[in-house]
Amino acid sequence: MSLAQHRQLNLAAAGRGLVLLVALLVGSPLAVSPAAAVQQAPVPPPPTSMAAMGDSITQAADACCWYGDHPANSWSTGTAAWDGTRSHYERLRALNPAITGRNHNVAVSGARMSDGPGQAQRAVAQGVQYVTLLLGANDVCTSAPETMTDPETFRAQLRETLRILDAGLSGRARIFVASIPNVHQLWNLFRADPVAAFVWDVADICQSMLAPGRTEAERAAVQARNVALNAILRDECGAYPRCRFDGLAVFNFPFQRVHVSTLDYFHPSLAGQAALADVTWQASWWR
Secondary structure, three states: OOOOHHHHHHHHHHHHHHHHHHHHHOOOOOOOOOHHHHHHOOOOOOOHHHHHHHHOOOOOOOOOOOOOHHHOOOOOOOOOOOOOOOOOOHHHHOHHHHHHHOOOEEOOOOOOOHHHHHHHHHHHHHHOOEEEEEEEHHHHHOHHHOOOOOHHHHHHHHHHHHHHHHHHOOOOEEEEEOOOOOHHHHHHHHOHHHHHHHHHHHHHOOOHOOOOOOOOOHHHHHHHHHHHHHHHHHHHHOOOEEEEEEOHHHHHOOHHHHHEEEOOOOOOOHHHHHHHHHHHHHHHOOO
């Protein structure tokens, strides 16, 4: 082989190396996707106990049949075999029967992130190996846009919540943080429904977004706060190796009218709880 041919081969190899490097940097199809990287990460052993932290969504409030909490239908720790929801607990029980009966729901309807540290202490007291956290909807859904939780206050409360969990749980424990649902999507679905509008108004539900007199600018401000708080959830969870954020799976889920309870036109219905369980499980540690 001539010297000129050697040079041509070396230049071609260098060019291929440069293309590969650029592809990895800019995220072309040649690069390893974040999802693939997660799939390649070691899967921890299934837990033998769990706790669900959150608000009325995790208590499955108004999901079915009558007003009030229905924890047996919860997306996280639910146990009802008839509801069509395969909760995290039910899926984990199939992987590890040792978790049977060791599912604790410490969520409280109406809770905000300010209640996170107290719920974290209760989860730690249970000595669980897995915690789900879905908090923040009530920090966005308030009486008015100006009463929403300030982002830095939210960050401090979340940071303390995660600190308590990380310090108090065993080294084997894992934490899963779900994003706050898209409340503007709820407005879009039912904005022309007079029954929903009546219920929202009379029951004083999420008036920061759903009050009939809100301007589009006000609704946009609430949506922006929804997005900002989700970014805080992502960033603060990302500071802990044992914490996994859902990657905005809940926020981005295009829920439809069937997923919303017709008791209050706000909380997930049974179909909504089932969808929430599916979406969050796909982003979880054991999917």
